[in-house]
Amino acid sequence: MFALYADGLSLLEHSALGHVSRxxxxxxxxxxxxxxxxxxxxxGGIGVFDLKVLRDHGTGAAAVGRVAIPIAAAGLAIQIPTGxxxxxxxxxxxxxxxxxxxxxxxxxxxxxxxxxxxxRFGSAxxxxxxxxxxxxxxxxxxxxxVLTLLAGRxxxxx
Amino acid sequence: xxxxxxxxxxxxxxxxxxxxxxHHGWGSYDAGKMFTIRSPVENxxxxxxxxxxxxxxxxxxxxxVLAPPFRMDTRGLKxxxxxxxxxxxxxxxxxxKVEREMRAERITVDGKIFELx
Numbered sequence: 540m541f542a543l544y545a546d547g548l549s550l551l552e553h554s555a556l557g558h559v560s561r562x563x564x565x566x567x568x569x570x571x572x573x574x575x576x577x578x579x580x581x582x583g584g585i586g587v588f589d590l591k592v593l594r595d596h597g598t599g600a601a602a603v604g605r606v607a608i609p610i611a612a613a614g615l616a617i618q619i620p621t622g623x624x625x626x627x628x629x630x631x632x633x634x635x636x637x638x639x640x641x642x643x644x645x646x647x648x649x650x651x652x653x654x655x656x657x658x659r660f661g662s663a664x665x666x667x668x669x670x671x672x673x674x675x676x677x678x679x680x681x682x683x684x685v686l687t688l689l690a691g692r693x694x695x696x697x
Numbered sequence: 698x699x700x701x702x703x704x705x706x707x708x709x710x711x712x713x714x715x716x717x718x719x720h721h722g723w724g725s726y727d728a729g730k731m732f733t734i735r736s737p738v739e740n741x742x743x744x745x746x747x748x749x750x751x752x753x754x755x756x757x758x759x760x761x762v763l764a765p766p767f768r769m770d771t772r773g774l775k776x777x778x779x780x781x782x783x784x785x786x787x788x789x790x791x792x793x794k795v796e797r798e799m800r801a802e803r804i805t806v807d808g809k810i811f812e813l814x
Contacts, residue, residue: 560745564767567745628745 548634557627570624573617578691580614582684592677597669638693645690649683650675726790726800733749734759734799737785743769743776750779759797761787763804764813770814779806 551557560567588607626633633639656664656676662674663670736752748763763769779785789801803812 561746564745564765568765570768634810 544634548630551623551627553607553629554627556623558631560624560628567628570621574605574621574625577614577617577621578688580610581618581625582614582688584611584614585684586681589677589681592669592673596671597673599667600669600673601667631659633694636694636697638690638697642687642690642694645683645687649680649687652679652683656680715798725792725794727792727793730791731788731802732791732799733786733788734761734783738779738781738782738785740775741779743779748779750785750787754797757797759799760797760803761789761801761804762793763801766814772813773809774804774806774811 560570584607588600588604588611589602591607653676656673659676660670660673716777734752734754735753738750739758740751742749743766746765748766748769750761751758751765752761753759764772769775780798783806784795787799787801788803789799792800793800802814803810805811
């Protein structure tokens with residue numbers, strides 16, 4: 540399993556993307572800048588929604604969600620390609636960085652939490668007001684995405 | 698629930714930022730052991746995230762980590778200036794993790810000093 544992961548990292552590092560990312564000052568720098576913007580969108584969008592759920596116990600959450608969740612989704616759409624560029628420059632090193640492992644774990648918590656939320660509440664998630672039980676998931680979500688951001692920034696220091 | 702979640706998030710993030718602070722910038726380099734290498738460039742790797750040069754120091758090859766290519770460029774350091782054979786003076790700190798690796802604070806080429814941070 541780990542061998543497969545290590546092979547994947549090596550493949551990414553030695554890919555054309557890795558090569559171009561290492562040698563183009565502009566591509567790498569742009570990816571770097573946009574990855575910060577994407578992080579702001581993800582954490583900002585999800586954070587506003589989570590805090591709305593926590594503050595008003597789910598009441599009026601959908602109205603906020605209609606604005607906040609597309610922002611978070613746009614952030615995610617920025618994070619995946621820019622993150623691949625950043626990772627590809629030295630994937631074999633960055634991919635085994637403890638902070639990178641922590642980041643992946645927090646992302647996993649965030650995604651599992653999202654799936655569990657929809658599995659637990661089902662069609663109740665489509666109403667204007669969400670059940671108060673959603674608050675636990677909002678708290679986990681908020682912590683998971685904030686910690687994802689912090690762990691990501693930490694990669695440079697380990 | 699709201700305040701408990703906030704406290705949880707605050708505690709967790711302050712733990713991480715305390716760690717980040719402890720590592721800030723020079724985490725794995727010993728800032729107390731600044732030293733200087735004067736050598737011709739043996740090899741140049743002009744790559745993201747940092748430019749590297751191999752230099753000779755006390756009979757061994759050291760790898761000096763310079764700035765990102767983008768910053769090198771804006772400070773006037775072009776790949777042509779650091780071609781193998783170019784005489785350089787690098788001042789920096791030894792890595793505490795990798796043997797014979799230095800993080801360069803500044804580099805002198807052709808009598809010109811370039812600050813890297």
